[in-house]
Amino acid sequence: MFFPELFRKNGFDDFFDRAFLPIQGTQSSPMKTDIKETEKNYQIAVDLPGIQKENVSAEIHDGCLTVNAMTTHEDSEQDEKGSYLRRERFSGSYSRSFYVGDAVTEEDIQANFLDGVLHLVIPKKEAAVPAHRQIAIN
Numbered sequence: 001m002f003f004p005e006l007f008r009k010n011g012f013d014d015f016f017d018r019a020f021l022p023i024q025g026t027q028s029s030p031m032k033t034d035i036k037e038t039e040k041n042y043q044i045a046v047d048l049p050g051i052q053k054e055n056v057s058a059e060i061h062d063g064c065l066t067v068n069a070m071t072t073h074e075d076s077e078q079d080e081k082g083s084y085l086r087r088e089r090f091s092g093s094y095s096r097s098f099y100v101g102d103a104v105t106e107e108d109i110q111a112n113f114l115d116g117v118l119h120l121v122i123p124k125k126e127a128a129v130p131a132h133r134q135i136a137i138n
Contacts, residue, residue, distance in 0.1 A: 060104065
């Protein structure tokens with residue numbers, strides 16, 4: 001008789017299958033972002049865990065809001081308690097951009113950094129529509 005349950009994978013097999021696959025999510029953006037639209041504004045929440053407020057900046061240029069964050073850590077391979085076997089913490093800078101429109105200025109945006117989350121409130125503004133100008137033809 002054939003025993004199909006002998007050939008079925010179990011948790012032990014799953015563990016070893018995953019152990020040799022590339023790590024998922026390491027290339028994804030570390031700046032996880034939620035964007036909520038309300039009647040009057042957009043509310044953006046950007047997760048920046050472990051980053052200090054003084055290492056976060058936001059600027060607007062040509063209708064594009066850019067959030068920058070920087071993190072550093074000691075790069076020594078050994079401390080007084082031993083050597084590292086693996087280091088996954090990143091040292092460097094992150095950047096994320098959002099198009100908010102040409103009508104929005106830096107004075108319009110409210111920003112607050114609390115518990116590793118940057119909260120931005122951007123009002124909805126209509127872009128100025130150029131007046132229709134007719135050209136006289138002679």
